[in-house]
Amino acid sequence: MPLVFEWLWLPRLTRGLWVTLQLTGACMGIGALLGLLLALARVYTRGPVYWIASLYVQFFRGTPLLVQLMIIHFGLPSAGIVLPAFVSGLLAMALNTAAYQAEYFRGAIQSVKAGQMLAARSLGLSAWQAICRIILPQALRLVIPPWSNELVYMLKYSTIVYMVGVADLLGEARNIAARNFRFLELYIVAALFYLALVLLLTVAQRVIERQLRIPGLGVPRERP
């Protein structure tokens, strides 16, 4: 078997890796903001706001990410909206993960005990103050594990952007292999890159969780 790690690949793969990281990071950030708003709408509002938020979540969780990407990148141009491939990819990923994150946030908010809100309001805090100072600090700690799962998912799902021609990690691997025909080696190297990233994120999650841990909040870690 020829040398797997030819040094010539690394700069290009690193460039692809950077694109993957940008896509994942940005979509998780946007998704967190949008998802949190959706969750608050679903928990604390009624009427049209609630229905719009629910419809959004249903639609983006109920259709494949790839279809959403196709609509945005190849469908929207018929409506006169042409987006660069990277932007299409990011938009699809962000809109999609927002729906999933909305559900994680909603679950976390609802698992904060009802008495917390009552106690906050009984002190004279406004509903918004109570949400920001009492509910969210607890809910955001509870949401760390499912949110990290979502992060790992999105990191891996970001590979779909190569369908619209974005040269992410997988895209670069494929481009290189298309010239030197070492598909096996390159795809394995790409896989190892993803694996390393996922492991890194898992460790980061543990550290953050431990840093933010408060006695009595969340599930105690069991030690057999």
Add this chain to the structure above:
Amino acid sequence: MAPLLRTEDVHKRYGKEEVLRGVSMCLEPGETKVIIGPSGTGKSTLLRCINRLTEPDRGRIWLEEQEVTARKASINRLRADIGFVFQDFNLFTHLTSLENVRLGPLRVRRLGRPQANRTALEALAQVGLSDKTKSYPAELSGGQQQRVAIARALAMHPKLILFDEPTSALDPELIGEVLEVMVRLAKSGMTMLVVSHEMGFARSVADEIIFMEHGVIVEQGPPSRMFKAPTQARTGEFLRKISELYGEAD
């Protein structure tokens, strides 16, 4: 003197069940009244209506000359003046004792941080927990948690404090420390409305006992008369029953 708290014909219905069927009562400054009665007779609902954690369907409530039930009442400002102590404490899980007690003075009263700290530390000292300022609720016993909750109410310098069965979630050996704090508060002139079946507490500090059943006040009067010569047969029956359960009032 004008009453500090007055309720007039308060009604509340949950679906088909009418929990409060016209409750009128008042509380003078410095008074302590204890509400007793079988479970499900609207005692807790009445307390929650007073600071509108529950919206009454009908009737009016005043805190001094301000109408709590007025459509335009600034309810957050009124709630700041009405302390509330819950049965299951409801301390903020993610905050230490000090942070729990400081939150109101800091964010509602908008005192500066140093002054909010001072107020909170004073309140914690009042309930005898100066050594637990850095503990999280989960690190405290039930009795300690309830004392922090009382401190949290005290730190707002409220005009009155509502206690909703403050000791009924506690192990028997922890009830004493909470009652002790409440007795001291009552004797220091705090205005208190207490839903509780602790007859010892009622007898030693209550100015009046209010007996509620089926959403109405059946009878009210000073403990001495209520225990010795209740005018309603139901009152005597109920007092006998809880005295058996909770021990004689002494």
